[in-house]
Amino acid sequence: MISQRHRPLVYGAVAVAVVWLVAIVGYVIAKNSRVTGEKVRAYMHSNDLSQLSGPARAKAIKKLTDQLNALPAE
Numbered sequence: 766m767i768s769q770r771h772r773p774l775v776y777g778a779v780a781v782a783v784v785w786l787v788a789i790v791g792y793v794i795a796k797n798s799r800v801t802g803e804k805v806r807a808y809m810h811s812n813d814l815s816q817l818s819g820p821a822r823a824k825a826i827k828k829l830t831d832q833l834n835a836l837p838a839e
Contacts, residue, residue, distance in 0.1 A: 800835040808832060 767775055812825045 805832045
């Protein structure tokens, strides 16, 4: 078992490791959720709007407009 003297150091090291892990996971999620022109183009080519009907078509158009509005101004 860990001695009483070293226990706070171990807890501190574990806490720092957990904080770093959460930060890295958050960074990766944010990086992958960023909309790019390539992602919009891939979505457009993967969904043929002429083949969709009704609610599925409306949902696809809504998602496409959300992606286009999320693109940076560049």
